[in-house]
Amino acid sequence: MIKVSHVTHRIGGATILSDVSVELAAGGVTALIGPNGAGKSTLLSLIARLIPLQSGSITVDDLTIGACPSDVLARKLAILPQSADAAPRLTVRDLVSFGRYPYHKGRGTEEDAQIVAQTLHRFGLNDLAGRQLDTLSGGQRQRAQVAMIHAQSTDYVLLDEPLNNLDIAASRSLMRMLRALGRTVVIVLHDINYASSYADQIVAMKDGRIHAVGTPADVVTEDLLADVFGTRATVHQIDGRPLVQV
Amino acid sequence: MYPRRLIGLAAVLAICVAGYMTLGAQGSWGFVLPFRGAKLAALLLVALAVPTSTVLFQTITQNRILTPSIMGFDALYVLILTALIFVLGGQEYVRLPVIGQFVLNVGLLMGAALVLFGTLLSQARQDIMRMILTGIIFGVLFRAVTGFLQRMIDPNEYAVVQVNSYARFGRIETDLLLIAAVLAGIALAFAWRMRHRLDVLELGHDTATNLGETPQRATLQVLVIVAALVSVSTALVGPIVFLGLLVVSLAHQVTPAARHAVLLPCAVLICAITLIGGQTVLERVLALSTPLSVVIDLLGGAVFLGLLLKGMSR
Known part of the structure; x- marks a missing residue:
């Protein structure tokens, strides 16, 4: 389990994350969604110690980020950064x-x-x-x-917007491959429909805070789209999974 | 990877060494061989130090244009030397044992490199243009302050500085050979031990961190190694701005996409061929008085411009 407690992160004068606490269960696919600048990538980078933690604490199972040696963590958690x-x-x-x-x-x-x-x-x-x-x-x-x-x-696999610049065939095959890995996958996604189609759990973020955590059916609603993304869109239910009409 | 190319380079180097030791020898071999042998050893040390420091620096900064010399490491060494003589006085400085002088210089260079370049590399790693500009400004600043201090000290003390301020392959400070060899040996051993880590660090900060490396710490380690190697080469033959860039660019052509375990020896062999072969041809065959450093800086400068233009057109 990845446990994030009271993490606040500032760059320059801007607050990117303010007092974020969230638990990401082991197993399955967790999608991080939210508008640009919500702090999704920063949160992922902090969990993977790509940027140093300023305040709060993060643990991955029994390893504490910042305290455990980098090479020990590298055998527990892997990240695919945005520009690799x-x-x-x-x-x-x-x-x-x-x-x-x-x-x-x-x-x-x-x-x-x-x-x-x-x-x-x-x-x-x-x-x-x-x-x-x-x-x-x-x-x-x-x-x-x-x-x-x-x-x-590694037990945990983190991916930062891996679908950028991929066409629909490549995106779908990548998402299916990730599901088939059988690891704990945490993935930042821009496309809510990919999140609701492939994720077991969705974490919605806005303005550096966690806005909602739950299954796709719980999280992806018309109200949430209005609150988090500031856009009115129709949400259909297809085979028990919500799908946003774009 | 590329074993035949490395063997080929080693063979060319052997020919160059044989030529350097034997061509144009007049007088007894008992005198010629040890006399030239000491110079040869110094050239080989430089050929080990310059490309290794360049490769390490380029890997850690993830670029193929900047080198320690271009960023002003050599100039900083000369500045520290000048400042020491300015503060201690030429007589006092000369009275220090050679080892003491050298160790003092090296220690100060390591400290200064960590303070100046350590902060720069952690902040501006991604911004290559800012790095180039900072390097040029550092270089000009170091040389200007050196020039100022040299005008302040008296002519006798200036003579002490002058010996160390210009590249010279003909007259080599062989009395420093032993201590330089020891220091270079230690630094090279650390560099060689880092070779697998360097392969990973070359992938970039994020990917290297993911694979369990610590780029921040590695940067500081590399800066210390580079400072030691630059001290060795500058103390022996003076500053040569474009030598590292020239030979490492050639090494990338000869062994493309090679791991550091191959790239490092390849660059060292090419540098040794350039120095020893070049010195043999200029001094013994053509009997020219043009210093080799002029030829190297001319060629290396052309490579530098070429790389810059190529980088801009991309």
């Missing part, structure tokens, strides 16, 4: 191999090679394994990045 475009010359296989770094620190074993091979196979990357990242399409690159996170074999 470094090292364009890397091949797909090399990128996925880096997912094993928290375990072998540069000296890969036979077991690591096996996990990399399995991951490449599972994500359908065998044909692309020798290609450099900058020769791939946006969807293929995103798939390779997620494969690296998968090879990290």
